[in-house]
Amino acid sequence: MKPVGKVLCATGIIAGVLVFFWKDSFNPESLSGARVLLTGASAGIGEQMAYHYARFGAEIVLTARREAVLQKVVEKCLTLGAKKIFYIPADMSSPSEPEKVVQFAVQKLGGLDYVVLNHIGMTRFQMWDGDVEYTRWLMQVNFFSYVALTTAALPILERDKGSLVVVSSLIGKIPTPFTTSYSATKFALDGFFSSLRHELVMQKRNISITLCILGLIDTDTALENIRGKVLHLTASPASEAALAIISGSATQVQEVFYPWWLQHVCYLWVLFPCNRDQVLRSYYNYSSL
Numbered sequence: 245m246k247p248v249g250k251v252l253c254a255t256g257i258i259a260g261v262l263v264f265f266w267k268d269s270f271n272p273e274s275l276s277g278a279r280v281l282l283t284g285a286s287a288g289i290g291e292q293m294a295y296h297y298a299r300f301g302a303e304i305v306l307t308a309r310r311e312a313v314l315q316k317v318v319e320k321c322l323t324l325g326a327k328k329i330f331y332i333p334a335d336m337s338s339p340s341e342p343e344k345v346v347q348f349a350v351q352k353l354g355g356l357d358y359v360v361l362n363h364i365g366m367t368r369f370q371m372w373d374g375d376v377e378y379t380r381w382l383m384q385v386n387f388f389s390y391v392a393l394t395t396a397a398l399p400i401l402e403r404d405k406g407s408l409v410v411v412s413s414l415i416g417k418i419p420t421p422f423t424t425s426y427s428a429t430k431f432a433l434d435g436f437f438s439s440l441r442h443e444l445v446m447q448k449r450n451i452s453i454t455l456c457i458l459g460l461i462d463t464d465t466a467l468e469n470i471r472g473k474v475l476h477l478t479a480s481p482a483s484e485a486a487l488a489i490i491s492g493s494a495t496q497v498q499e500v501f502y503p504w505w506l507q508h509v510c511y512l513w514v515l516f517p518c519n520r521d522q523v524l525r526s527y528y529n530y531s532s533l
């Protein structure tokens with residue numbers, strides 16, 4: 245067997261053993277009464293997270309831009325068992341909104357156990373077209389607003405021994421074509437929050453940070469974006485992705501990978517730099533753009 249084959253075989257065996265012996269330490273009861281601020285909660289993975297938190301009996305503040313849609317999510321959360329639930333419409337492209345949202349959540353819930361940063365601005369899936377203003381805007385929505393929300397929430401999270409949950413993407417670990425600006429915002433999240441995690445540990449401040457690395461998920465916006473452009477990829481269910489984020493952050497792991505095997509994709513990416521870009525590009529339909 246070639247050396248590459250041996251390494252792949254060994255990685256597969258180790259992964260299999262880990263999965264076999266893996267014990268899920270997540271206790272859903274730990275979320276009963278937990279105070280959660282959740283962004284991007286009107287659709288997709290954020291909406292599914294709202295329903296899971298509601299089922300677990302959490303106290304929740306939801307935010308996104310569309311008030312009417314948030315109201316519908318709130319109604320469903322109440323039927324599912326949310327202990328308390330509020331919403332605040334906010335556009336994260338406005339630099340003043342993050343602080344307002346955190347203040348609202350603290351006022352309504354009296355504290356914060358989880359701040360789940362999940363929203364994203366409209367993502368263009370296309371070749372770089374030189375639109376610097378769009379990249380600046382997307383950085384504001386996908387990155388700077390995360391930093392501002394975190395800055396406003398840190399003192400409360402420290403007091404309440406809470407957790408920051410940052411939803412990112414495989415595209416924030418492995419750059420892919422047609423995602424220049426989006427990929428940049430997700431790499432920025434990894435850099436900022438992985439550095440901040442070190443600093444919190446060094447200062448013995450009791451706040452955990454979980455960075456969530458997701459693959460393709462079957463949300464309407466993601467499927468619409470990639471239609472006809474990405475080949476041979478199956479989207480995973482948003483509800484399962486949402487649960488993986490919630491359980492991983494409740495057990496305070498540093499990084500959640502969903503699906504789980506993405507972690508091995510990241511290892512292989514680093515271990516085998518030769519030909520990896522060529523293999524990656526074969527998943528993309530260039531002629532459709």
Ligand SMILES: NC(=O)c1ccc[n+]([C@@H]2O[C@H](COP(=O)([O-])OP(=O)(O)OC[C@H]3O[C@@H](n4cnc5c(N)ncnc54)[C@H](OP(=O)(O)O)[C@@H]3O)[C@@H](O)[C@H]2O)c1
Nearest residue numbers: 284286287288289308309310336363413458461463465466
């Ligand atoms: N779906 C995937 O394949 C995939 C893969 C990897 C990672 N992820 C990550 O998972 C997270 C959720 O993705 P998703 O697919 O569930 O997205 P989505 O379905 O497009 O939902 C995005 C959410 O963000 C809100 N939003 C959009 N613009 C906003 C703004 N300017 N200010 C405040 N809120 C805004 C939207 O609500 P309003 O329109 O009401 O504002 C919505 O609730 C993102 O961080 C994404 O990067 C997703």
